[in-house]
Each structure stands twice: as structure tokens, then as C-alpha cells.
Amino acid sequence: MGAEAEEQENKQGENPRSMTKAQFLAWKRQKDDDASSRRAEAARKRAEDIAAGTVQLNGRELFVHEPWVFDNTLY
Numbered sequence: 001m002g003a004e005a006e007e008q009e010n011k012q013g014e015n016p017r018s019m020t021k022a023q024f025l026a027w028k029r030q031k032d033d034d035a036s037s038r039r040a041e042a043a044r045k046r047a048e049d050i051a052a053g054t055v056q057l058n059g060r061e062l063f064v065h066e067p068w069v070f071d072n073t074l075y
Contacts, residue, residue, distance in 0.1 A: 050065065
């Protein structure tokens with residue numbers, strides 16, 4: 001009986017879903033890498049679409065790609 005109680009006590013103190021710090025850091029690094037690759041792919045696709053003229057530019061993109069639109073010296 002003493003061994004069973006001791007074994008149950010060990011099981012209660014240990015979470016079967018727990019992870020080590022190294023496992024967490026590896027997971028976090030992979031998650032960050034995936035997110036950064038998705039952002040880079042989205043930025044690349046947006047740049048291609050802007051170059052092809054298939055999307056409407058926002059103000060910042062318009063200022064960078066067509067600054068003559070903001071030239072007020074004509075007025």
C-alpha cells in the first residue's frame with residue numbers, strides 16, 4: 001500500500017502535458033520562423049501585385065512608388 005500511495009503522489013505532482021523550457025523555446029522559434037516566412041511571402045506577393053498594377057495602392061505605397069502625385073509645386 002505504501003508504494004501505491006507514493007506512486008499516486010508522484011503522478012499528481014507531475015503534469016503529463018508539461019513541457020521543458022528547451023521544448024518551449026524550440027516550439028516558439030519554429031512558430032516565429034513560420035510567421036516571418038508568411039509575412040515575407042505576403043510582402044513579396046504584394047510587391048508583385050503592385051508592380052503588375054493589379055491592386056490599389058494605399059497612401060504610403062503611392063507616395064513611395066509615385067511621388068509625383070504629391071507634388072504641390074504646380075499649384
